[in-house]
Amino acid sequence: MNERREPGDEPVHDRALLLYGPKRSEVLNLHEVQQYGVDSFSDPDYIRLYGMAPAEWYARGIRLLGRTAVECTSDFLGDRIGRDIASLAASLLSRTRFVVIDPFAGSCNTLYWILRHVPHSTGVAFELDPHVFELSKRNIAGLDRTITLTQGDYQSLLEGQEIPPEHAIIVFVAPPWGTALDEVTGLDLRRTEPPITEILGRIGRIFLRHKILFATQVYEKVNADSLTELRTMLDWSELRVYDLNVAGRNHGILLGTKGWKPM
Known part of the structure; x- marks a missing residue:
């Protein structure tokens, strides 16, 4: 205390x-x-x-x-997220190459940990805020992972992103929560900025022919209706909460797939 x-x-x-x-x-x-x-x-x-x-x-x-x-996601959480994503990605063929997309890069720390754990992966990140972008670009310059960070809105920039059809895609979805998070009622996934359902829908349409693994960051308390709405957009999903903080203040991820289901 x-x-x-x-x-x-x-x-x-x-x-x-x-x-x-x-x-x-x-x-x-x-x-x-x-x-x-x-x-x-x-x-x-x-x-x-x-x-x-x-x-x-x-x-x-x-x-x-x-x-x-x-x-930002701290190392404790980033490491756990990266390991869980890698475990699920291993359901695909061992020679599969992955493009890991972070539409709301911030510090790029979660992306960094995903790349550390997922073999044959490269990172593509977008950051709208020019000040956050400039700092993060300098911060990641000396890291031992390949991350291409671009300043701008992911919605327009992803349209021109060419990814070979045989590559699988991992998307870490963590838009600014803003007022969507209430410590009492939890996180409403429909009120993030932009809404998470909108993000999944847009990326799913752009990469319609790819196998996609979405990893959506959530809070221990999640609005039940918003979670149900999100899960209906996925072919398979699983919610995981990480016991890293005091009860009620933990983070987690909703893992979900489009175009494939894990074995």
Whole structure:
């Protein structure tokens, strides 16, 4: 539990301050990154990225905006997501090559972990916000995975993306949640920005002839109707929640396929 702050102390570094407050578009210093971890998760090293604790990645010149610190996937979760996706992707032929698409790249950390675990894979990412894009482009430049990051709206950019028909596609779906997440009622998948059903529908139409594996990031509490609506769009699906935080504040993924079903 966090200690009570006295008047004049620095503000609580939580979701409200970093995502909606004055820190949203500011580059955080190391103390602010660690304070967010302490205030929100009782762990100064919570924002682990690319296999590194905050002190290490900060020393290497990696920087985050306030909004990205909140929206990014930490290593603990990214690793679990990557392993589960790789396990499911292994249902396809061992020689299958994969293109992993992240329409809302942010830090690219989840994409990084998926690429670490899925053999024969390359990453394609899109980021609409120019400030997030510039920082992430510099941050991933020295990583040991192939990620092509483009600034712009995935909706128009994916239309011109040529992927050989024999390649399978993995899509990590994690648009900004914004007000779609309510700590009491949970995450409404119809109110993300844009709605997740819209994203799956668009990508499914663009790559109609490909085998697609969607991995949609969800919250431990999910609006039941929105989850049911999403699952009807998939040929197969499975919900997984990761026990990494206190009960009620855990994240998970809905794994789902189009054009194939796992063995």
